[in-house]
Amino acid sequence: MRIFLLTISLSFFSLSLFAQKISISGTVKDGDTGETLIGVNIFDKKNQKGAITNNYGFFSYSSFEKEVELVFSYVGYEPELLSLKLQKDTLITVELRPSGLLKEVVIEGERSDPIQESTQMGAINIPLREIKNLPALMGEVDIFKVIQLLPGVQSGSEGTSGLYVRGGSPDQNLILLDGVPVYNASHLFGFFSVFNDGAINNVELIKGGFPARFGGRLSSVIDISMKEGNMKEFKGEGSIGLIASKITLEGPIKKDKTSFLFSGRRTYLDMIARPIIRKSTGGNEDVGYFFYDLNAKVNHIFDKKNRLYLSYYGGQDVGYSKYKNTWNRTDGVNVSEEEAGLGWGNNIAAVRWNHIFNQRLFANFTGTFTQYKFRVFSDYESSFIPSQGGEPQQEFYSSDYFSGIRDVAVKADFDFIPNPAHYIRWGGMWINHRFTPGVFASKENQRPEVREGGTPSDSQEMSLYLEDDFSVGDRFKFNVGVHFSGFLADVKTYTFLQPRFTARYLLDPNSSIKVSYVQMAQFIHLLTNAGLGLPTDLWVPSTDRIGPQESWQVAAGYFRKLGYGLELSVEGYYKDMQGVIEYQDGASFLNTTSDWQDKVSSGEGRSYGLEVLLQKKIGKTTGWVGYTLSKTERRFDDINFGDWFPFRYDRRHDISVTAVHQLSDRIDLSGTWVFGTGNFITVPTQRYQHATSVIVDGFTRFGGLYVDYFESRNNFQMRSYHRMDLGINFHKEKKWGKRTWNVSIYNVYSRLNPFFMDISYNYDLQRNQLRQFSLFPIVPSASYRFTF
Numbered sequence: 001m002r003i004f005l006l007t008i009s010l011s012f013f014s015l016s017l018f019a020q021k022i023s024i025s026g027t028v029k030d031g032d033t034g035e036t037l038i039g040v041n042i043f044d045k046k047n048q049k050g051a052i053t054n055n056y057g058f059f060s061y062s063s064f065e066k067e068v069e070l071v072f073s074y075v076g077y078e079p080e081l082l083s084l085k086l087q088k089d090t091l092i093t094v095e096l097r098p099s100g101l102l103k104e105v106v107i108e109g110e111r112s113d114p115i116q117e118s119t120q121m122g123a124i125n126i127p128l129r130e131i132k133n134l135p136a137l138m139g140e141v142d143i144f145k146v147i148q149l150l151p152g153v154q155s156g157s158e159g160t161s162g163l164y165v166r167g168g169s170p171d172q173n174l175i176l177l178d179g180v181p182v183y184n185a186s187h188l189f190g191f192f193s194v195f196n197d198g199a200i201n202n203v204e205l206i207k208g209g210f211p212a213r214f215g216g217r218l219s220s221v222i223d224i225s226m227k228e229g230n231m232k233e234f235k236g237e238g239s240i241g242l243i244a245s246k247i248t249l250e251g252p253i254k255k256d257k258t259s260f261l262f263s264g265r266r267t268y269l270d271m272i273a274r275p276i277i278r279k280s281t282g283g284n285e286d287v288g289y290f291f292y293d294l295n296a297k298v299n300h301i302f303d304k305k306n307r308l309y310l311s312y313y314g315g316q317d318v319g320y321s322k323y324k325n326t327w328n329r330t331d332g333v334n335v336s337e338e339e340a341g342l343g344w345g346n347n348i349a350a351v352r353w354n355h356i357f358n359q360r361l362f363a364n365f366t367g368t369f370t371q372y373k374f375r376v377f378s379d380y381e382s383s384f385i386p387s388q389g390g391e392p393q394q395e396f397y398s399s400d401y402f403s404g405i406r407d408v409a410v411k412a413d414f415d416f417i418p419n420p421a422h423y424i425r426w427g428g429m430w431i432n433h434r435f436t437p438g439v440f441a442s443k444e445n446q447r448p449e450v451r452e453g454g455t456p457s458d459s460q461e462m463s464l465y466l467e468d469d470f471s472v473g474d475r476f477k478f479n480v481g482v483h484f485s486g487f488l489a490d491v492k493t494y495t496f497l498q499p500r501f502t503a504r505y506l507l508d509p510n511s512s513i514k515v516s517y518v519q520m521a522q523f524i525h526l527l528t529n530a531g532l533g534l535p536t537d538l539w540v541p542s543t544d545r546i547g548p549q550e551s552w553q554v555a556a557g558y559f560r561k562l563g564y565g566l567e568l569s570v571e572g573y574y575k576d577m578q579g580v581i582e583y584q585d586g587a588s589f590l591n592t593t594s595d596w597q598d599k600v601s602s603g604e605g606r607s608y609g610l611e612v613l614l615q616k617k618i619g620k621t622t623g624w625v626g627y628t629l630s631k632t633e634r635r636f637d638d639i640n641f642g643d644w645f646p647f648r649y650d651r652r653h654d655i656s657v658t659a660v661h662q663l664s665d666r667i668d669l670s671g672t673w674v675f676g677t678g679n680f681i682t683v684p685t686q687r688y689q690h691a692t693s694v695i696v697d698g699f700t701r702f703g704g705l706y707v708d709y710f711e712s713r714n715n716f717q718m719r720s721y722h723r724m725d726l727g728i729n730f731h732k733e734k735k736w737g738k739r740t741w742n743v744s745i746y747n748v749y750s751r752l753n754p755f756f757m758d759i760s761y762n763y764d765l766q767r768n769q770l771r772q773f774s775l776f777p778i779v780p781s782a783s784y785r786f787t788f
């Protein structure tokens with residue numbers, strides 16, 4: 001704590017030290033919508049130095065010179081050149097105009113592409129244009145399915161949106177929506193993510209070299225920012241697909257002062273299936289499933305130095321079944337009703353205040369609420385009414401299983417930029433976690449309710465961080481920081497000091513090498529059943545028996561700007577994980593009578609590999625080629641005889657190719673091809689028959705109970721996975737706006753990829769056989785998108 005406070009004091013001392021410099025600071029916006037732009041490059045042509053906007057569009061640049069020529073450049077926007085004569089510190093607002101085509105902008109002396117210059121490793125910013133134009137399963141654009149195409153990210157099962165980053169588990173991904181954690185990011189049992197592309201402004205994946213400002217997870221940060229709402233005019237966009245439709249509306253409440261954003265999405269699977277099911281059951285049964293998302297945001301500018309944001313997300317999956325039957329008996333009438341259902345969803349809210357203290361110091365204060373709940377229930381009621389009078393007879397039974405996690409948090413973040421060679425950040429956070437790890441309640445007739453399972457528990461988490469991104473000379477640049485975190489678990493308190501270090505050496509103006517070392521700690525766990533990423537997975541805290549997860553990761557890479565809009569990165573990494581947990585053999589969430597701590601094993605993991613990414617962001621043809629060579633293993637004392645075994649989603653080779661080509665202003669083509677070595681599963685290597693005998697009617701009968709012998713965990717690798725998707729977009733300008741028809745084909749050559757495997761007895765061969773089950777053959781789809 002002393003070091004933290006001392007560094008802050010030194011930062012303010014530096015502020016006075018550099019007082020003789022003149023600062024230019026402010027905000028960069030989209031000239032059409034008024035939205036702030038993240039990651040805009042500001043380059044001083046005269047001094048060959050520059051700055052970059054933060055997540056709220058703020059930048060600060062200091063110079064001894066009284067005259068500066070600043071170039072503001074951003075992919076997809078026309079560059080803006082400002083020549084300024086400065087007498088004092090200046091606060092400005094810059095608006096960039098979108099360009100019709102993502103052309104390469106060449107300005108003499110400008111280094112507009114920072115991949116080889118920044119210290120950040122393992123980070124990829126995904127252009128929204130790529131996300132919206134790539135082929136989509138069932139016409140539903142999905143951010144997570146695009147992230148799965150990046151090196152170092154595994155997809156899990158066929159068609160699902162799960163993310164396994166550099167050998168990590170899904171709970172090791174910090175998924176942020178406007179800075180708020182999302183605990184379950186899946187719809188439809190994992191086949192789609194909860195993020196509506198119409199409400200999204202920016203997506204960034206960080207899988208290594210984590211800056212000190214991020215903490216709480218081991219494997220990745222997926223930082224998703226919502227749109228802020230158009231400050232200039234009322235706009236809208238939407239789409240109609242095979243399984244879902246969505247609409248986004250935005251506009252000014254008060255022009256250039258206050259804006260709003262509203263976005264909604266809903267499936268209509270239940271509406272399509274309901275009439276068919278009712279007809280087949282004579283109107284007695286009603287079965288359905290649907291999900292929906294709602295995004296809302298209000299953005300208000302008080303003045304040049306103060307801005308307020310209010311944002312909300314709510315989403316829910318609902319599955320239901322209702323059955324009613326009435327029949328006449330000779331002695332009366334019997335009526336029975338059954339209802340069952342399951343549902344899960346998130347509620348997320350945030351209030352943020354941006355404040356510019358002066359030209360070099362920016363602050364963001366945030367209060368957040370996030371909640372994830374899962375529930376499955378069943379109700380049965382039967383009544384009999386005698387025809388000759390008398391008391392009706394009634395039976396009633398209900399069961400209810402629910403779990404969840406809820407966070408309330410406050411945090412403060414400060415950006416201090418004393419000069420172009422230093423970018424200092426510090427801040428802190430406090431979180432109150434409430435865990436409900438699984439409760440089963442049942443009631444029958446007049447008997448009192450019976451409750452089993454864990455009781456809700458609260459835990460406190462706090463963190464502080466400090467980082468400095470600074471240059472030494474023209475070639476060396478460093479990001480050095482520390483993240484301190486603590487967690488109060490019942491009677492035990494855990495604390496971790498997590499150093500972060502990244503260094504970059506510029507080989508020449510277009511290439512560099514980078515190295516990084518980070519330590520991470522995670523205080524919460526996800527108990528995951530094998531198979532799909534089902535909503536039955538339980539979030540649980542670290543306790544005095546089950547400690548936190550820890551990891552350290554070292555990485556090194558080569559980065560180069562190749563010209564023609566191409567950039568190349570080659571990264572190698574090694575990651576060590578401690579405290580990872582897994583269900584013991586035969587254990588699951590269904591057994592609520594025992595403590596979850598008795599059903600898990602704690603162990604370790606390791607992952608290492610090489611990742612190559614060749615990406616093109618500008619021009620008529622954009623996309624990337626990615627390759628990953630990796631190995632991931634786990635070890636537990638009481639699983640697999642204490643030996644190392646392959647992680648379920650360990651893939652030695654993983655290849656992805658994506659491309660979007662603009663044929664004309666009206667037509668563009670897109671395609672993806674992916675290949676990955678198969679996932680690992682556990683299958684028995686031998687089967688024994690345990691002989692038994694029993695006496696029936698005076699005769700001895702012999703039988704047997706089959707017992708499977710498993711030589712090791714994850715001892716069988718399924719077939720390799722590969723697939724090609726193609727898409728075409730037809731655009732047309734209308735009087736009211738623009739419409740787009742999208743036609744996509746998922747799995748063009750109908751490859752039957754493994755979804756899961758099962759052992760069954762083949763009577764023709766007179767032996768057991770391992771059978772593969774596949775999910776998606778070729779799947780054509782279409783959607784209609786519009787903007788106005």
